Amino acid sequence: MKVTQAELTISAAKPDQFPKNPAPEIALSGRSNVGKSSLINTLLARKGLARTSQRPGKTQTLNYYWINDRFHFVDVPGYGYAKVSKKEREAWGRVMETYFQEREQLKAVVQLIDARHEPTEDDIMMYDWLKYHELPVIVIGTKADKVPKNKWDTHKKKIREALELEEEDPLLLFSSETGYGKDKAWSHIQRALFDS
Incomplete structure (x- = not known):
């Protein structure tokens, strides 16, 4: 996929702010600090488009990136971060539920998991929840460069x-x-966007 245009168009804090645009969407989900912003920047070949935060759990909105005038990436708030009040977590939870359950434009969810470690309880819960709602999921193990190549298969198996x-x-x-x-990720994303 050659990315010729990519811009952050809206950070939506509630469902009525979701774009009315009928174009297909791919959501990106993962624990705080799993490398979501880095993945987005790498896929879009843009250095600072998605801000990497020094404070995990800082993304509290659904950030919509409009790409090649054809589709959206939607960066959803990181899960599993404790320093956020229960009330705030519940509020985001409701927005996210509405998004995942009702958004017709959503074609698949890219779920990021830190490849260095076994999936956390939150990772497992998120995957189960997405599958319960019958959403296609592309699982990406991030930070693969931190895992010795000869252990990649073992980590994938875990x-x-x-x-x-x-x-x-x-x-x-x-x-x-x-x-x-990167290329493999794009081929799965394109298939989800345009072949479904």
Whole structure:
């Protein structure tokens, strides 16, 4: 995928701010600090488009990126971060539920998991929740450059087993440092956007 145009168009804090545009969307989900902004910047070949935050859990809106005048990436708030009040978490939870359950433009969810570690309870819960709502999921193990190459298969196996990954959901490793996995990620994303 050659990205010729990419811009942040809106940061939506509530459902009535979601764009009315009928174009297809891919949501990007993952724990705070898993490397979501780095993945977005790498895929879009833009250095600082998605802001990497020094404070995990800072993204509290759904950030819409309009790409090639054809589709949106939607960066959803990171989960599993404790320093946010219960009330705030519940408020985001409601917005996210509305988005995942009712957004007809949503074609698939890219779920990011830190490839260095086994999936957390939050990772497993999120995957189960997405599958409960019958959403296609593309699982991407981030920070692959921090895992020795000869252990990649072992780490993928651990992710697959912990999530009880469904057969139709792809799992790939990715590194924003080296760009490894970028083409593979794009091919799955394109398929989800335009073949479904």
